[in-house]
Amino acid sequence: MPRALRRARLLVVLTGLVLALASVPGRAALPYGVLDHYEICSPPLAANDYHNYVGIHSIAVDPAGYIYVAGEDDIIRVLSPGGQLLGTLDTGPKRDWVYPIVANGPAGVVYIGDQGGPSDPAQLAKYTLSGGNLVLAHNYDTTNGAYRTTTGIIEVDGLAATQNRGLFILDATQGIVNLNEQDGSFKSLTSPGGQGRLVAMTAIPNAIVTAGTNDDGTPDWTAYYAGDPLQYVAQVNVGPFVQGVADGYDGSVWVLDQNGLEHYKVGQLLGTLPVYGYALDTTSDGSIWVARQDGILHIGPGGSVIPPDQYGHTPCGGPKISDSLPHQSIRASHQLEVHAQCAEACSLISAATMTVQGSRTTYHLIAPPATYSAKGAFDLRMRFKPSAYNALVNALNHHRTGTVQLSMGSIDAGDVRAYLQLRITITRPSR
Numbered sequence: 001m002p003r004a005l006r007r008a009r010l011l012v013v014l015t016g017l018v019l020a021l022a023s024v025p026g027r028a029a030l031p032y033g034v035l036d037h038y039e040i041c042s043p044p045l046a047a048n049d050y051h052n053y054v055g056i057h058s059i060a061v062d063p064a065g066y067i068y069v070a071g072e073d074d075i076i077r078v079l080s081p082g083g084q085l086l087g088t089l090d091t092g093p094k095r096d097w098v099y100p101i102v103a104n105g106p107a108g109v110v111y112i113g114d115q116g117g118p119s120d121p122a123q124l125a126k127y128t129l130s131g132g133n134l135v136l137a138h139n140y141d142t143t144n145g146a147y148r149t150t151t152g153i154i155e156v157d158g159l160a161a162t163q164n165r166g167l168f169i170l171d172a173t174q175g176i177v178n179l180n181e182q183d184g185s186f187k188s189l190t191s192p193g194g195q196g197r198l199v200a201m202t203a204i205p206n207a208i209v210t211a212g213t214n215d216d217g218t219p220d221w222t223a224y225y226a227g228d229p230l231q232y233v234a235q236v237n238v239g240p241f242v243q244g245v246a247d248g249y250d251g252s253v254w255v256l257d258q259n260g261l262e263h264y265k266v267g268q269l270l271g272t273l274p275v276y277g278y279a280l281d282t283t284s285d286g287s288i289w290v291a292r293q294d295g296i297l298h299i300g301p302g303g304s305v306i307p308p309d310q311y312g313h314t315p316c317g318g319p320k321i322s323d324s325l326p327h328q329s330i331r332a333s334h335q336l337e338v339h340a341q342c343a344e345a346c347s348l349i350s351a352a353t354m355t356v357q358g359s360r361t362t363y364h365l366i367a368p369p370a371t372y373s374a375k376g377a378f379d380l381r382m383r384f385k386p387s388a389y390n391a392l393v394n395a396l397n398h399h400r401t402g403t404v405q406l407s408m409g410s411i412d413a414g415d416v417r418a419y420l421q422l423r424i425t426i427t428r429p430s431r
Contacts, residue, residue, distance in 0.1 A: 038067075038079065038083040038295050038296040038298070038415075038416065039053070039294070039295040039296075039316050039317060039318075039412075039416045040053065040054045040056060040069060040071065040077060040085075040295060040296065040316075041053065041054065041316035041317050042054045042071075042073060042316075052316055053293060053294050053295065053311055053316045054071040054072060054073055054075075054316075055071060055072035055278065055293060056069045056070065056071050056072075056278060056279055056291035056296070057070060057071070057072060057099070057101075057278055057279055057291075058070040058100065058101045058102045058279050058291075059102065059279045059280065059281045059289055059291045059296065060102040060103050060104040060110060060281050061104060061281050061282075061283050061287075061289055062104035062105070062106070062107050062108065062109065062110065062129075063104075063106065063107045063283070063284070064081070064107035064108060065080075065081030065283075066078065066079065066080065066081060066086075066107070066108065066129060067079040067080075067081070067083070067289065067296070068102045068104065068110045069102070069291065069296070070097075070099075070100040070101060070102050070112075074090065074096060074097045074098060074099065074100060075088050075089070075090045075097075076088065076089040076090070076097065076100060076102065076112060076134065078129065078132060078133075078134060080132075082415050083296075083415045083416065084415070086132030086133075087132045087133045087134065089112075089127070089134045092112070092114065092123040092125060093123060093125050093136060093139035094123055094139075095123070097112070097114045097123070098114045098115045098116070099114055099115045100112050100113065100114040101113050101114065101156050101157070101158060101159050102159070103159035103160060103161050103167070104161065104281075105126070105161045105167075108128055108129040108130075109126065109127070109128055109129070109137075110126075110127050110129070110134065111124070111125070111126055111127075111159050111161060111167055112124070112125055112127060113125075113153075113156030113159055113169060114156055115154070115155045115156065116142075116153075116154045116155070117154055118151050118154060120154075121142045121143050121151075121152050121153060121154060122142050122152075122153045122154055122155060122156050122171075123139075123142070124139075124140045124142050124153065124156065124169065124179075125137075125138065125139045125140065126138040126140075138181075138184070140179065140184050140186075141184060142186065144184060144185055144186065145177070145185050145186030145187055145188070146185070146186070146187045146188065147174050147177075147186065147187075147188050148173070148174050148175065148188045148191065149173055149174065151173060152174075152186075153169060153171045153173075153174060153177060153186065154171070154172075154173060155171055155172045155173070156169055156170070156171060157170045157171065157172055157198045157199060157200070157201075158170030158198065158199070158200045158201030158202075158210065158211075159201070160201050160202050160203040160208060161203070162203045165178070165228075166178055166179050166180060166181055167179040167181065168189075168201065168203065168208055169186070170198055170200070170201040170210055172197075172198055174188045175188055175189065175190040175191045176188070176189045176190045176201070176208060176210065176225060176230060177189065178230075189225075189229060189230040190225060190230060190231075190232065196212045196213050196214040196215065196220070196221075197212060197213055197214075197215060198210060198211075198212045199211050199212060199213055199242060199243065199244070200242075200243070200244045200245045200279075201245065202245050202246050202247050202253065203247060204247045204248070204249075204251060204252075204253060205251060206226055207224050207225060207226040207233070208224075208225045208226075208230060209222050209223070209224055209225075209245055209253055210222065210223045210225070210245075211223075211238070211242045211244065211245040211255065212242070213240070213241055213242045214240070215241070216240075217240045217241070217258075218240060219237040219238065219239065219240060220237070220238050220239065220240055220241065220242040220257060221235050221236065221237055221238060221242075222235070222236050222238055222242075222245055222253065222255060222264070223235050224236070234267065236264060236267045238255045238257055238259075238262060238264070239255070239257035239258050239259035239260075239262060240257060240258045240259075241257055241258040242255060242256070242257040243256045243257060243277065243278050243279060243280075244256040244277075244278070244279045244280045245280075246280050246281050246282040246288070247282055248263065248265070248282065249282065249284050249286070250265070251265060251266070252264060252265035252270065253265075254280060254282060254288060256275075256276075256277055256278075256279070256280045256290065258276075259272055260272045260273055260274050260275055260276055261273040261274075261275040261276075261280070261288070261290065261299075273299070274306070275290050275292070275297060275299065275306065276292060276309075277290040277291050277292035277293070277297070278291050278292065278293070279291040285300070286300055287299065287300035288300065292309060292311075293309065293311040294309050294310040294311040294314075294316075295310075295316075307345075310344065314343050314344050315343065317416060317418060318410055318411065318412065318416045318417040318418025318419075319342035319343050319344050319345075319346035319376060319410040319411070319412050319416075319418055320342065320343040320410075320418055321340055321341070321342055321343075321348070321408050321410050321418060321419075321420040322340070322341045322343075323338055323339065323340050323341070323408075323420070323422055324338075324339045324341075325337075325338060325339075325424070326339060330384070330389075330392075330426070333381075334383060334384050334389055335381045335382055335383045335384060336352075336365070336381075336382045336384070336404060336424065337379065337380070337381050337382075338380045338382070338406060338422070338424075339377075339378070339379055339380070340377075340378040340379075340380055340408060341376055341377055341378070342373070342376030342377075342378075342410050342412075343376065344376055344412055345372075345373065345374045345375070345376055345412065346372070346373065346376050346410040346411060346412050347370055347371065347372040347373075347410065347411050348370065348371060348373070348378050348380075348408060348409070348410050349367075349370035349408070349409050350367045350368065350380050350382075350406060350407065350408045350409075351367050351406075351407050352364075352365040352367055352382045352404055352405065352406045352407070353365065353404070353405050354384075354388055354391075354392065354402055354403065354404045354405070355402070355403050355405075356391050356392060356394075356395035356400060356401070356402045356403070357395055357400035357401050357402075358395065358398075358400055359391065359395075361391070363384075363385065363387065363388035363391060364385070364388075365382040365383060365384060365385070365388065365404065366382065366383040366384075366385065367380070367382055368380055368381060368382075380406075380408075382404070382406065392426065396426070401425055401426060401427050402425075402426040403423060403424070403425050403426070404423070404424040404426070405421065405422075405423055405424075406421070406422040406423075406424060407419070407420075407421050407422075408420045408421075408422070
């Protein structure tokens with residue numbers, strides 16, 4: 001049958017495939033590894049450019065699984081537990097955010113602080129999540145407090161929310177500061193402590209842990225503070241270029257540094273995972289979220305192999321789909337074959353319809369089921385039902401064309417999706 005095929009490619013958002021993609025096959029599970037690989041993308045630089053990855057320097061996951069990230073573009077993004085982008089926030093209570101830091105409170109609550117200066121105090125605010133959007137619940141006056149100096153909080157380097165002692169703030173000048181949410185006042189509890197640059201803090205049972213870096217490749221440090229009033233207890237050396245620290249929920253802490261993801265308890269190194277990034281958070285179920293340069297890794301039981309870093313190799317966003325039409329004979333096979341290729345491992349689902357010149361009837365072709373490919377390669381065979389095949393033969397015999405509209409949707413391990421619509425024009429029968 002027809003061998004002359006022309007195709008046109010259209011990038012579209014295909015609502016008909018969105019629900020179907022929710023049930024596509026996934027990867028085989030291993031005892032420990034990555035559950036999801038979320039991708040945070042910035043707008044394309046040009047009309048036909050690919051999206052770029054946004055560097056993330058702070059991440060928080062609340063008890064309901066909602067994810068809050070602060071990017072190098074000073075935008076706060078809210079993700080659903082499944083990794084879908086729900087909303088953004090680029091302006092604080094008084095001005096745009098400047099290197100913001102996030103920390104979760106109860107479910108649907110996030111604290112955001114940023115950097116200011118001697119004449120421009122840091123912003124600190126509490127937000128609640130409503131319909132995917134962050135709604136301002138309270139703006140705190142960071143100049144109102146019993147501080148070590150008169151400057152107030154000018155650089156929020158870390159935040160840690162606790163159930164019984166309120167919110168703790170790490171400031172390069174004031175050290176560890178405690179917020180009294182009842183009256184909105186602040187109190188410096190310690191000096192900055194340690195040496196080098198403060199980068200993060202976390203709360204563990206009965207203690208606060210801060211992390212700092214020397215920025216010179218020598219071992220960095222975490223400092224432990226406990227008691228009421230809070231007092232310095234101990235310092236534990238960790239790997240160089242520390243990026244973050246998070247609660248292990250059993251008296252341990254996770255530290256992200258040049259060595260990878262290190263697990264410490266009572267000053268002892270329990271183990272190291274080959275995971276590298278720029279920020280991390282943990283939840284009470286033992287899951288760990290690591291922000292690396294190509295997205296967010298969700299690590300925990302039941303996951304699969306940690307995917308390699310895709311930055312510079314794969315464009316940000318869903319798995320890009322490409323296509324080709326092999327030499328074929330529809331007369332012999334009663335089907336249309338299309339080769340599809342994802343830019344990474346993905347699952348692919350497809351649907352196809354056909355129309356012919358001179359008729360208003362739309363024919364549905366039989367598409368293959370959704371499948372997963374570790375190599376991202378698919379051989380799609382769209383079968384013609386007898387009525388569609390006969391209509392195509394009749395149209396071509398009368399020098400009319402048939403047009404197949406093929407819709408494809410891809411999804412990667414982090415539930416990030418891409419879509420492609422392909423229009424194939426069948427112009428003449430085969431010889």
